[in-house]
Amino acid sequence: MPAPLLARAKINYALHVTGRRADGYHLLQSLVAFAEFGDVLSAEPTAGADHALTLKGPFAGALAADTAGDNKTGDNLVLRALDALARAFGTALPPLALTLDKRLPVASGIGGGSADAAAALRLGFAAMAGREPGEDEMARLAEIAGTLGADVPMCLASTPALVSGTGTEVASLPRFPGHAILLANPGLPVATPEVFARLERRDNPPLSPLADSDLATFDALVGWLEGTRNDLETPALRLAPPIAEVLAALRVAPGARLARMSGSGATCFALFAGIEEAEREARRLTDRHPGWWIQAAPVAAVA
Ligand SMILES: C[C@@](CO)(OP(=O)(O)O)[C@H](O)COP(=O)(O)OP(=O)(O)OC[C@H]1O[C@@H](n2ccc(N)nc2=O)[C@H](O)[C@@H]1O
Numbered sequence: 001m002p003a004p005l006l007a008r009a010k011i012n013y014a015l016h017v018t019g020r021r022a023d024g025y026h027l028l029q030s031l032v033a034f035a036e037f038g039d040v041l042s043a044e045p046t047a048g049a050d051h052a053l054t055l056k057g058p059f060a061g062a063l064a065a066d067t068a069g070d071n072k073t074g075d076n077l078v079l080r081a082l083d084a085l086a087r088a089f090g091t092a093l094p095p096l097a098l099t100l101d102k103r104l105p106v107a108s109g110i111g112g113g114s115a116d117a118a119a120a121l122r123l124g125f126a127a128m129a130g131r132e133p134g135e136d137e138m139a140r141l142a143e144i145a146g147t148l149g150a151d152v153p154m155c156l157a158s159t160p161a162l163v164s165g166t167g168t169e170v171a172s173l174p175r176f177p178g179h180a181i182l183l184a185n186p187g188l189p190v191a192t193p194e195v196f197a198r199l200e201r202r203d204n205p206p207l208s209p210l211a212d213s214d215l216a217t218f219d220a221l222v223g224w225l226e227g228t229r230n231d232l233e234t235p236a237l238r239l240a241p242p243i244a245e246v247l248a249a250l251r252v253a254p255g256a257r258l259a260r261m262s263g264s265g266a267t268c269f270a271l272f273a274g275i276e277e278a279e280r281e282a283r284r285l286t287d288r289h290p291g292w293w294i295q296a297a298p299v300a301a302v303a
């Protein structure tokens, strides 16, 4: 059986909404990166006739309550991803007993469900083929990923990238400076469509060009990010006002170089040069806001 997979949290460092398609989906330009923290998906063979999914971890309850239907895990993106994989490859997938350790808050702008779906595609492929996917097979997995959600292809890559289109066009960055991130969520689930619906403008200016030198150091990256935005921040604040308090707390954290909301919220992040500073601020914030979800993690370099 394939080894357990880390379904890393996705963070939109910058997110510009530049248009809207006729089908209502928005055109985005985003710089995304991934924290070395996330859900963990594991699988064992099972004698049962179908896949079985067990949820555990701090957000298992929230997910079970959020997922519709009598079978509380039936709508889970993990099982939908395995179904889509088997259909696309036309190959029987051996029934799997899956365990999802749900460590990322649900509906929180850091793509936990999308990362789980991407991990399920990788794990399912390995269980089906007995090996890792080749380049052509990865391209097919990315296509399947795009049918599961706009964020799933970027989570399949799980490496810093510029994304465009509706989010499914993923250009991995050739280099990226390592640093640390502090994630904070006030405990409010936010529905992505409701945030998009509250946008006042859908024709915002695009990202400024990203030069290789902007990725050479952490300072240079922060400098570039200072000229960018998250266009979903204002509509999300209207929907969930407590996000303002999270942003304010992160902005004044000693050592925080940039504080912003990720995706459609409500999770916000601050960037730090090193993990020690991020962990120190995580402890401080946890003392002051025991009801918030707070997590520090490294963001790996791409050399
Ligand atoms: C906003 C972002 C930014 O990365 O992240 P999250 O806040 O979800 O983490 C994504 O675009 C979310 O991606 P994902 O959550 O996979 O979206 P989907 O399941 O495909 O779509 C959910 C809903 O979001 C809206 N949507 C999503 C993507 C997009 N480009 N335009 C949209 O308008 C649509 O209302 C759609 O019905």
Ligand SMILES: Nc1ncnc2c1ncn2[C@@H]1O[C@H](COP(=O)(O)OP(=O)(O)O)[C@@H](O)[C@H]1O
Binding pocket: 063, 066, 067, 075, 076, 077, 078, 105, 106, 107, 108, 109, 110, 111, 112, 113, 114, 115, 116, 117, 151, 192, 263, 264, 265
């Ligand atoms: N494995 C999963 N983890 C999280 N959410 C899931 C999962 N499977 C299905 N969902 C559904 O997808 C929705 C979006 O979840 P999530 O990816 O956590 O949002 P976001 O991208 O905003 O962080 C949830 O409301 C939930 O009902």
